Amino acid sequence: MKQVLIRTTLAALVAFTAFAPAAHAGRSCESRQPTPQTIERGMTLAQRTSEALDAEHAKNGTRVVVLARAGQDLGKYGLRYSHLGMAYKKGEGPWRVLHKLNQCGTAVSAIWNQGLGEFFLDDLWRYEAAWVVPQPLVQQRLLAQVTDAQRRSALHVREYNMVSYVWGRKYQQSNQWVVEQLAMAMEDSIRTREQAQAWLQFKGYEPTTLRLGPLTRLGGRVGSANVAFDDHPNEKRFSDRIETVTVDSVFAWMPRAGLADPVQTLRLP
Numbered sequence: 001m002k003q004v005l006i007r008t009t010l011a012a013l014v015a016f017t018a019f020a021p022a023a024h025a026g027r028s029c030e031s032r033q034p035t036p037q038t039i040e041r042g043m044t045l046a047q048r049t050s051e052a053l054d055a056e057h058a059k060n061g062t063r064v065v066v067l068a069r070a071g072q073d074l075g076k077y078g079l080r081y082s083h084l085g086m087a088y089k090k091g092e093g094p095w096r097v098l099h100k101l102n103q104c105g106t107a108v109s110a111i112w113n114q115g116l117g118e119f120f121l122d123d124l125w126r127y128e129a130a131w132v133v134p135q136p137l138v139q140q141r142l143l144a145q146v147t148d149a150q151r152r153s154a155l156h157v158r159e160y161n162m163v164s165y166v167w168g169r170k171y172q173q174s175n176q177w178v179v180e181q182l183a184m185a186m187e188d189s190i191r192t193r194e195q196a197q198a199w200l201q202f203k204g205y206e207p208t209t210l211r212l213g214p215l216t217r218l219g220g221r222v223g224s225a226n227v228a229f230d231d232h233p234n235e236k237r238f239s240d241r242i243e244t245v246t247v248d249s250v251f252a253w254m255p256r257a258g259l260a261d262p263v264q265t266l267r268l269p
Contacts, residue, residue, distance in 0.1 A: 081247035109160035166207035
């Protein structure tokens, strides 16, 4: 029955993606239309992820997870996943994903609230979902955060940079927004990004250090509006050490800090 439902929605989804605004983070920005096959695989991944999260909910009362997708091939940087969101469940409703996206190829971003189907819809590098289940108190605080329209946008910065400096405030990338939201949820006194970042440092968060050569840095700055390096300290930038927030670093840190259980994955064959 569920496979029938997936197939009956394909035509509508193809039409939707043809006219939907191109908002991307952690996946490629190539101009190509999704195919029925990619949509079906994305919807299948969404369905199986929903089933797995529902099982978590039935067993443990889970209502919030930190969820990742693999939208780009970041293997040359030693990274497996590209983009984070916070998936949550209100009452008996479906799982929704709150995450930050930039308008494709630009430095302009917004907060999006989508279903799992949209989150995994198309253009994935690898059809794999990964998530960590926060500890009960962390979930309680995150659920209050993501369902409060004012609080969930309080630390959002419109200026987007794919490799924004982890401790900078000029730009903000998608994964950075997630961890700063987590900090705000966990500490009532946090009102600014500077305070959120201080909390993350206190809790031992360690960013990923990307090793980028000067040509890579120059090419990224000149060729892409959503890539900049001018917020990184000169001593790090010019020694090719770009410190930024990645999915992999967040998934390593949260269990280590006692904030979540180990990572779980689900991959289509």
